[in-house]
Amino acid sequence: MIISLRSISYDDLKNQLSKDDKIVINSCNTCIKSCGIGGLQNMTVLENMLLADGYNVLGIDLISIGCSLNLVEYHRQDIKKKEMYDEATVIITLICEDGYEGMKYVFKDKKVISITKTLGTGNFTMDRGVVLTHPFESTGLEKNSEGYELDEVAEKLGLFEDFFDEDDAAFKDEEYVDIIIDGEEVSAIKNQNLLCVCEENGIEIPHLCYNEELSEAGVCRLCLVKIEGRKDLVPACCTHVEEGMKITTNDEQLNKYRRIILELIMASQNHNCLTCSKGIPTPLYNCELQRLIRQFGIEKSRFDENNEFMPVDNSSPVIVHDPNKCILCGRCVRACEEIAGICNIGFINRGSETVVAAGLNVDMNQSDCAACMACVNACPTGALTEKVIHFTGKDWEPQKVYCEQM
Amino acid sequence: MIFTKALKYEDIKKNLDIENDVITIIGCETCARVAGSGGEEKMKVLAMKLRSEGYNVKDGYMVPTVCTPKIFFAKLNKDVNTIISLACSAGSSNLERSYSEYKIIESTEDIGLMVTDTDKEIIKVTMPYSGHKNELGNEYDFYTGNKRENNNGLPIWEVK
Numbered sequence: 001m002i003i004s005l006r007s008i009s010y011d012d013l014k015n016q017l018s019k020d021d022k023i024v025i026n027s028c029n030t031c032i033k034s035c036g037i038g039g040l041q042n043m044t045v046l047e048n049m050l051l052a053d054g055y056n057v058l059g060i061d062l063i064s065i066g067c068s069l070n071l072v073e074y075h076r077q078d079i080k081k082k083e084m085y086d087e088a089t090v091i092i093t094l095i096c097e098d099g100y101e102g103m104k105y106v107f108k109d110k111k112v113i114s115i116t117k118t119l120g121t122g123n124f125t126m127d128r129g130v131v132l133t134h135p136f137e138s139t140g141l142e143k144n145s146e147g148y149e150l151d152e153v154a155e156k157l158g159l160f161e162d163f164f165d166e167d168d169a170a171f172k173d174e175e176y177v178d179i180i181i182d183g184e185e186v187s188a189i190k191n192q193n194l195l196c197v198c199e200e201n202g203i204e205i206p207h208l209c210y211n212e213e214l215s216e217a218g219v220c221r222l223c224l225v226k227i228e229g230r231k232d233l234v235p236a237c238c239t240h241v242e243e244g245m246k247i248t249t250n251d252e253q254l255n256k257y258r259r260i261i262l263e264l265i266m267a268s269q270n271h272n273c274l275t276c277s278k279g280i281p282t283p284l285y286n287c288e289l290q291r292l293i294r295q296f297g298i299e300k301s302r303f304d305e306n307n308e309f310m311p312v313d314n315s316s317p318v319i320v321h322d323p324n325k326c327i328l329c330g331r332c333v334r335a336c337e338e339i340a341g342i343c344n345i346g347f348i349n350r351g352s353e354t355v356v357a358a359g360l361n362v363d364m365n366q367s368d369c370a371a372c373m374a375c376v377n378a379c380p381t382g383a384l385t386e387k388v389i390h391f392t393g394k395d396w397e398p399q400k401v402y403c404e405q406m
Numbered sequence: 407m408i409f410t411k412a413l414k415y416e417d418i419k420k421n422l423d424i425e426n427d428v429i430t431i432i433g434c435e436t437c438a439r440v441a442g443s444g445g446e447e448k449m450k451v452l453a454m455k456l457r458s459e460g461y462n463v464k465d466g467y468m469v470p471t472v473c474t475p476k477i478f479f480a481k482l483n484k485d486v487n488t489i490i491s492l493a494c495s496a497g498s499s500n501l502e503r504s505y506s507e508y509k510i511i512e513s514t515e516d517i518g519l520m521v522t523d524t525d526k527e528i529i530k531v532t533m534p535y536s537g538h539k540n541e542l543g544n545e546y547d548f549y550t551g552n553k554r555e556n557n558n559g560l561p562i563w564e565v566k
Contacts (some may be wrong), residue, residue, distance in 0.1 A: 001471075001473045002407075002408065067407050067519075067520070067522060068521070068523065069521055069523050069560060069562070070523045070526070071524070097519075097533060098407075098520070101521060102521040102560075102562055104562070105561075105562035121408055121473070121494065122496055123473045123474065123496055123497075123499060123500040123503075124473070124474045124475065125500075125503070133495070133499040133500075134496060136533070137535070143495075145499040145502045145503060146503060147503070277479070317435050317439060317445065317468075318435045318436070318470050368525075370524040371436075371524075386469075386470040386476070387435070387470065388467065388470070388476075388479040389446070389467065389468045390465060390466075390467055390480075390481075391431075391446075391449065391450065391453070391466040392464075392465040396450050396454065396466070398446070401467075401479055
């Protein structure tokens with residue numbers, strides 16, 4: 001992976017801006033996110049800081065791989081983002097210097113500001129986070145297989161080891177509302193997503209179709225909650241808080257419905273975690289469906305299991321698409337549209353025949369897939385997983401690791 | 407992304423001990439595959455060539471990224487004592503750290519950082535390492551690493 005650090009202070013950034021600028025912040029969602037200076041969370045922090053200081057921020061945009069120029073161009077031309085990008089005069093991009101070259105090309109009619117210095121290549125480690133192993137000559141550092149930790153590099157090179165500090169901006173005057181969740185008084189930003197408010201306050205609501213990097217969909221119905229005065233249950237992931245809301249997130253009726261939904265999902269396809277790389281929780285992966293099934297103590301679905309087996313698509317060099325493990329939450333579809341910018345995967349057919357497919361229902365390697373992994377990272381089950389192949393035997397036969405024969 | 411070129415076969419082979427090395431090959435399916443220095447086909451060609459010359463190549467793994475802890479998806483055979491890395495230097499250093507008791511042999515050389523176009527299937531070198539400064543702006547084809555005749559497939563510096 002490419003290793004970068006923040007190279008400018010918040011004041012340096014503001015010195016490059018004027019209050020008349022119309023700003024869009026975008027970020028690559030790959031290496032720079034692992035380096036702690038990119039991704040949705042940091043874009044949101046910067047957006048809030050600039051808004052608090054009176055700048056005109058039109059929006060933010062997450063891009064799966066920012067060094068793929070065509071993906072950046074797709075984002076610019078996306079029907080939902082085009083107006084924002086067309087109106088923008090300044091792009092602040094959270095991306096490595098390599099990607100910055102492409103970003104300047106795609107947005108050549110605008111001022112493009114980078115906040116990073118790219119130092120070379122390195123690894124993500126489980127114990128020390130990101131380390132720099134192969135620095136560029138310009139850093140003055142020697143190659144080091146053990147790797148330099150980023151705080152050490154930042155100190156040596158006079159760079160910043162983390163993202164901008166929110167305290168460097170003016171206090172953002174937000175409008176807060178008082179609500180009651182499960183009998184407890186809670187203060188939340190007006191119009192904040194209810195599911196996020198609950199999580200911020202330590203209240204876990206089961207959910208599968210919601211992902212903070214994606215738009216809200218409300219399709220899995222697991223996060224249904226009760227709101228006093230509302231006739232029916234509402235999905236917390238699509239509800240924005242208002243003053244005086246009284247919410248019940250956890251009672252016998254809600255848990256009964258959630259249990260039924262989980263059992264129906266289990267029965268809908270073959271969810272066998274013994275043959276799935278996501279079935280075994282690791283720091284890298286975990287199956288959100290299996291976690292909920294364990295949380296609810298479900299050992300068996302009371303409904304008849306659908307035994308119809310659909311072919312697994314092994315055609316991509318990096319992605320395995322197993323529709324038998326798909327719960328139709330749509331996270332991959334939204335990720336491909338919103339983060340990859342391609343719209344390569346979508347739903348086909350109707351009703352019980354509905355499945356997720358690539359292109360015009362072709363194999364993944366015959367479609368427009370850019371192998372950016374946005375869909376894999378978004379998938380809550382083992383339907384879209386990274387492919388690991390073991391080659392062995394006299395003829396070097398391929399066999400998928402954790403799964404059936406290819 | 408990171409642009410690499412494959413080392414010459416002889417340069418890989420000279421680091422191997424035909425008598426004692428029991429080899430697995432670990433390959434990266436991301437940058438190295440796109441750059442044409444890695445990927446499944448390149449791995450098979452290397453494995454078969456080494457085997458044909460009497461080297462004990464036990465097996466191989468293709469993992470999505472070798473520069474992350476995902477390399478632990480490769481469950482190494484107990485007889486293996488040598489790993490050929492079909493990845494960039496960042497991947498190789500990850501192998502060196504994670505499999506410290508094994509001999510690690512690199513099979514690629516870092517050239518620099520690159521931007522890509524996945525539709526046109528073009529690579530452009532934007533930030534070469536020292537020693538490869540002449541590669542700045544050079545373009546290559548996806549998956550083969552073949553040098554393109556002209557470097558105007560991705561004219562990113564025309565605006566300068």
